[in-house]
Amino acid sequence: MTETNGESRLATVQLLLPDLREALAADPASAAGLFEELHPADGVDLISALEDEEILTLFANIPPADTAMLTAFMEASTAYELLRQLPSELVADILEQMDPDDGAELLAEFEDEEQAQVLSQMEQEDREEAAALLAHEEETAGRLMTPQFVTVPIEGTAATAIERARAGAREEWSMHSLYVVDENQILRGRITLMEALAAEPNEKIVDLMDTDPPKVYVDTDQEEVARVVSKYDLIAVPVLEHSGAMAGIITVDDMVDILIEEGTEDAHRLGAVEPLDNPYFATGFWEMAWKRGMWLCLLFFVTMFTGTVLQHSSDMLTHTLNLILFVPLVIASGGNSGAQSATLVTRALATGEVKVRDAVRVAGREIGMGLSLGFVLATLGFARAILWDTGHLVAWIVAITLICVCTWGALLGSMLPLLLKKVGIDPAIASSPFVASMVDVSGILLYMAVAHAILHVP
Amino acid sequence: MTETNGESRLATVQLLLPDLREALAADPASAAGLFEELHPADGVDLISALEDEEILTLFANIPPADTAMLTAFMEASTAYELLRQLPSELVADILEQMDPDDGAELLAEFEDEEQAQVLSQMEQEDREEAAALLAHEEETAGRLMTPQFVTVPIEGTAATAIERARAGAREEWSMHSLYVVDENQILRGRITLMEALAAEPNEKIVDLMDTDPPKVYVDTDQEEVARVVSKYDLIAVPVLEHSGAMAGIITVDDMVDILIEEGTEDAHRLGAVEPLDNPYFATGFWEMAWKRGMWLCLLFFVTMFTGTVLQHSSDMLTHTLNLILFVPLVIASGGNSGAQSATLVTRALATGEVKVRDAVRVAGREIGMGLSLGFVLATLGFARAILWDTGHLVAWIVAITLICVCTWGALLGSMLPLLLKKVGIDPAIASSPFVASMVDVSGILLYMAVAHAILHVP
Numbered sequence: 055m056t057e058t059n060g061e062s063r064l065a066t067v068q069l070l071l072p073d074l075r076e077a078l079a080a081d082p083a084s085a086a087g088l089f090e091e092l093h094p095a096d097g098v099d100l101i102s103a104l105e106d107e108e109i110l111t112l113f114a115n116i117p118p119a120d121t122a123m124l125t126a127f128m129e130a131s132t133a134y135e136l137l138r139q140l141p142s143e144l145v146a147d148i149l150e151q152m153d154p155d156d157g158a159e160l161l162a163e164f165e166d167e168e169q170a171q172v173l174s175q176m177e178q179e180d181r182e183e184a185a186a187l188l189a190h191e192e193e194t195a196g197r198l199m200t201p202q203f204v205t206v207p208i209e210g211t212a213a214t215a216i217e218r219a220r221a222g223a224r225e226e227w228s229m230h231s232l233y234v235v236d237e238n239q240i241l242r243g244r245i246t247l248m249e250a251l252a253a254e255p256n257e258k259i260v261d262l263m264d265t266d267p268p269k270v271y272v273d274t275d276q277e278e279v280a281r282v283v284s285k286y287d288l289i290a291v292p293v294l295e296h297s298g299a300m301a302g303i304i305t306v307d308d309m310v311d312i313l314i315e316e317g318t319e320d321a322h323r324l325g326a327v328e329p330l331d332n333p334y335f336a337t338g339f340w341e342m343a344w345k346r347g348m349w350l351c352l353l354f355f356v357t358m359f360t361g362t363v364l365q366h367s368s369d370m371l372t373h374t375l376n377l378i379l380f381v382p383l384v385i386a387s388g389g390n391s392g393a394q395s396a397t398l399v400t401r402a403l404a405t406g407e408v409k410v411r412d413a414v415r416v417a418g419r420e421i422g423m424g425l426s427l428g429f430v431l432a433t434l435g436f437a438r439a440i441l442w443d444t445g446h447l448v449a450w451i452v453a454i455t456l457i458c459v460c461t462w463g464a465l466l467g468s469m470l471p472l473l474l475k476k477v478g479i480d481p482a483i484a485s486s487p488f489v490a491s492m493v494d495v496s497g498i499l500l501y502m503a504v505a506h507a508i509l510h511v512p
Numbered sequence: 513m514t515e516t517n518g519e520s521r522l523a524t525v526q527l528l529l530p531d532l533r534e535a536l537a538a539d540p541a542s543a544a545g546l547f548e549e550l551h552p553a554d555g556v557d558l559i560s561a562l563e564d565e566e567i568l569t570l571f572a573n574i575p576p577a578d579t580a581m582l583t584a585f586m587e588a589s590t591a592y593e594l595l596r597q598l599p600s601e602l603v604a605d606i607l608e609q610m611d612p613d614d615g616a617e618l619l620a621e622f623e624d625e626e627q628a629q630v631l632s633q634m635e636q637e638d639r640e641e642a643a644a645l646l647a648h649e650e651e652t653a654g655r656l657m658t659p660q661f662v663t664v665p666i667e668g669t670a671a672t673a674i675e676r677a678r679a680g681a682r683e684e685w686s687m688h689s690l691y692v693v694d695e696n697q698i699l700r701g702r703i704t705l706m707e708a709l710a711a712e713p714n715e716k717i718v719d720l721m722d723t724d725p726p727k728v729y730v731d732t733d734q735e736e737v738a739r740v741v742s743k744y745d746l747i748a749v750p751v752l753e754h755s756g757a758m759a760g761i762i763t764v765d766d767m768v769d770i771l772i773e774e775g776t777e778d779a780h781r782l783g784a785v786e787p788l789d790n791p792y793f794a795t796g797f798w799e800m801a802w803k804r805g806m807w808l809c810l811l812f813f814v815t816m817f818t819g820t821v822l823q824h825s826s827d828m829l830t831h832t833l834n835l836i837l838f839v840p841l842v843i844a845s846g847g848n849s850g851a852q853s854a855t856l857v858t859r860a861l862a863t864g865e866v867k868v869r870d871a872v873r874v875a876g877r878e879i880g881m882g883l884s885l886g887f888v889l890a891t892l893g894f895a896r897a898i899l900w901d902t903g904h905l906v907a908w909i910v911a912i913t914l915i916c917v918c919t920w921g922a923l924l925g926s927m928l929p930l931l932l933k934k935v936g937i938d939p940a941i942a943s944s945p946f947v948a949s950m951v952d953v954s955g956i957l958l959y960m961a962v963a964h965a966i967l968h969v970p
Contacts (some may be wrong), residue, residue, distance in 0.1 A: 062821060069752075091723075091724070093724075093726065093744055095743050095744050095745075127745075216709075219706075219709055220709045220710065221749075222706075223706040223707070223709040223710035224710045226710075227706075228704075228706060229706065230688060230747070239862075247705065248680075248681040248685075248686060248687065249681070250680045251674075251677055251680065252681035252682045252684075255845060256895060261698075263573060265549075266549070266551075268551065280768075284765075284768045284769065284772060285553050286551055286553050287553075287585075287765035287768075288765070289688070289747060289764070289765070306747070306765065306768065307742075307745040307746070307747070307764065309768065310738075310741065310742045310745075310764065310767065310768065310771065311742065313768065313771045313772065313775070314518060314771065314863060315858075317771070317775040317778075317779075318859050318863060320775075320779065321709045321778065321779065321782060321855055321858070321859040322855060322856070322859065324779060324782060324783065324855065324944070325782065325851055325852055325854065325855020325856065325859075325944055326788060327852045327855060327856060330856075333860065333863075333865035334856060334857070334860040334865050334866050334874075335865065335866070335870075335873070335877075337564050339877070339880065340883070343881060343884050343885060346849075346852050346885060347882065347884075347885050347888055349848075349852070350845065350848055350849060350852070350885055350888075350889060350918075351889070351892065353844065353845075353848050353889065354841070354844075354845060354889055354892055354893075355892075357840060357841050357844045357845070358841060358842060358896060360840035360844075361837040361838060361840070361841055361896070361900065364836055364837050364839075364840075365837055365900065368833060368836075371833070371836060372830075373829060374834060375826060375829070378822055378826075378829060378836055379819040379822050379823055380819060380841075381822075381836075381839055382819070382822075382839060382840070382843055382952055382956060383812070383815050383816060383819055385840055385844075386811065386812075386815045386818075386843075386948070386949060386952055387808065387811075387815070389945070389948075390807075390808055390811050390945045390949075391804075391808060392624065393783055393944060393945050394783055394785050394804050394807070394808070394945075396783065397779055397780060397782065397783020398780070398783065398785060398792060399786075399792070400779070401775075401776050401779040401780065401783075402791065402792040405772060405791075407584070407791035407792050407793065408791075408792050408793070412793075415767040416792075419793075419797070422797065422802065423797070423800065423801060424546075425802060425892065426801050426805075427801060427808055428806075430805055430809065431808060431809070431812055434809065434812055434813075435812075436818060438819070442819065444825065460808075473563035485944075486782070486783055486851060486943075486944040486945060487847070487851050487852075487944060487948075490844070490847075491844060491848075491896060492946070494595050494840055494844055498840060
């Protein structure tokens with residue numbers, strides 16, 4: 055692979071840093087010129103090398119529209135930490151220049167009082183737009199949508215569509231499709247800009263439009279929005295009120311961010327970390343310690359029962375000390391088998407490949423899988439026991455336990471995410487470590503039970 | 513949350529199933545009518561309820577263009593399994609009707625001989641286009657791009673741009689931006705269709721265009737493409753030859769699929785499953801058994817060393833039997849701590865938040881984190897040991913070991929993905945179970961070493 059665009063641009067951008075620092079020291083307002091030729095995403099890379107005070111000097115001196123462009127490409131939490139240090143009138147000016155959806159995302163970061171303060175200083179139209187978006191629940195379509203979309207009356211023609219698109223384009227609204235509405239703003243169809251361009255000017259909208267375009271509602275969860283956008287390969291999806299009236303659109307670039315964010319959340323939960331809201335290095339030490347520590351402590355308490363089980367079997371363990379050699383192996387094998395099942399089922403639920411109603415089918419498959427894999431590990435474990443010269447009884451105990459524990463792990467690991475989903479909890483909290491801990495405890499129980507049965511020790 | 517669009521559409525689609533079955537039985541060609549009003553993605557939902565033979569009857573009787581639309585919305589592997597059963601002339605007809613990028617993705621599934629056979633029966637232009645895409649490596653921009661894009665000569669005006677867009681639209685090419693090229697097809701800039709529409713017809717392209725649009729090269733890895741598309745919020749990204757000439761474009765809807773696919777691959781690796789190429793239920797039992805079994809066996813071999821360590825310490829264990837009670841707890845805590853670090857660092861590497869050059873900073877943070885979290889668990893473990901009445905010596909051994917093992921786990925879990933990335937291996941194979949197994953072994957070693965030191969038992 056050759057040098058990619060991302061890397062080479064980054065290097066070019068960093069060459070501008072001395073110029074920027076010089077401008078900030080001499081005449082901060084002149085720094086705006088440096089950003090004119092840069093994509094805002096590159097502008098964010100450039101200022102990320104600055105101290106917070108330098109960024110604040112920059113924001114206080116360049117036009118609010120420039121600051122708005124830069125902050126729209128920052129993590130919302132990072133942008134908030136900077137903006138909260140600026141006078142609220144300036145923040146209001148900056149927010150007025152942002153796209154409504156980006157502005158709402160940023161305003162959501164503010165404390166209630168700060169938010170009210172900033173909103174009160176925005177122009178009425180922008181204030182009302184922002185307040186309307188903020189009234190929707192977090193992580194719903196209503197919060198993510200922008201109210202800047204182009205409609206065409208259903209009586210119109212291809213020429214009307216082009217004229218409407220041109221008007222929208224002059225407002226710098228991005229658009230791909232035009233939404234066909236009746237007199238009550240109820241969505242009746244969709245026509246892509248391409249279709250309007252390709253048609254004869256006097257062709258009727260009703261003859262051109264797609265009458266049943268994919269859509270979501272203001273309270274649709276963002277994961278479901280992502281699924282609709284991905285399933286139908288959409289560039290933008292219309293968001294409707296329950297009356298059927300157009301409320302906004304969500305564009306696919308926001309969905310890309312959501313998919314990455316949801317992927318990170320799932321990965322963190324699967325690794326038994328409470329999802330971080332910010333990037334790794336931007337998360338405070340104690341916040342991260344808390345988000346990891348709470349899970350570690352919970353897992354610790356669960357695993358503690360292994361000691362209780364071992365204590366109850368201490369007579370047998372003293373009698374057949376070789377059993378101890380396999381304790382870590384037996385519990386780890388069950389835990390690994392469970393972690394695999396939990397991962398597969400959680401991810402399949404997230405992508406919609408598996409549904410809760412498939413539970414019986416999944417269970418059947420996982421039991422078969424656990425038995426087969428357990429049989430392989432049992433063979434290895436049996437051989438190892440013979441090599442360690444632990445006696446045939448211990449070898450049989452280990453082999454039988456491995457089959458049981460792999461099967462139980464696979465079953466528990468696959469059913470737990472389905473159960474959580476069923477009761478409305480994110481299945482990803484059935485993380486590998488969590489499933490492994492539960493299988494650890496049952497693994498020890500199984501191991502001791504099998505040993506008791508075979509050795510006939512009380 | 514109310515009923516979402518996806519669910520209600522699915523229900524509507526399923527109502528058509530009896531009609532479809534009836535049409536297939538009576539007059540298969542008439543079934544085409546049922547798909548006219550359906551989005552192809554919904555059409556795929558509809559036929560997914562059919563038996564393979566029924567689908568083959570359908571494909572053999574409806575126009576190749578209809579089959580092309582449906583197969584473009586299927587998993588490539590599923591579409592291949594169906595198409596390989598059709599005569600190769602028909603497959604060639606279907607492929608000619610597909611977008612070149614979708615066609616190439618599907619052709620890549622075919623065995624070499626079958627592929628050559630189908631290609632030889634395609635029209636020359638389509639064949640050459642497909643062969644050119646297939647010549648690029650899998651998972652690179654060249655393989656994903658479509659050669660259907662619209663260019664504008666750099667000498668042109670806004671009116672030229674609209675005229676070019678209209679011509680492209682009549683070919684049913686999807687487009688968002690027009691790519692400005694010189695006489696050698698070298699990319700010189702980009703103008704969005706919106707900008708062209710908003711401009712006065714006689715405005716010059718050079719005055720309207722963005723002169724440095726984000727771009728990728730034919731050999732750029734698909735993960736990097738996704739990163740560029742996401743960073744710059746692009747709807748489409750131009751793909752260049754190394755000469756700078758336009759080779760194709762990649763649209764964001766393909767990137768959405770890639771992001772989901774890469775998310776699944778990472779999740780599977782993190783859960784110690786070799787990534788599946790197909791959805792959960794579409795993967796054969798023995799294929800899945802192999803992809804899970806290979807990891808389970810590898811982890812089994814790693815964990816076996818715990819037994820070796822315990823065997824070497826058997827005198828001490830007989831002497832202080834209470835040490836055994838904490839074996840699962842100590843190793844699980846280290847494993848969990850390591851799994852958390854591995855997850856955080858792997859995901860941060862995937863999203864670009866952390867780079868390999870940050871290794872020292874990550875190590876410092878993880879050591880601090882491991883010490884803090886270890887201290888908390890040590891307190892809990894100490895208390896538990898006192899409650900179990902194991903004696904103060906064991907309580908101290910457990911506490912000290914927990915601090916060491918949490919710190920070691922955090923360090924190993926964070927450094928392993930960075931090391932793998934450095935040597936060019938996917939860091940996600942440093943899965944939670946893999947890191948946990950390695951920490952299991954070192955955890956037992958640490959535990960026994962601390963016990964030896966404190967108990968002074970040889």
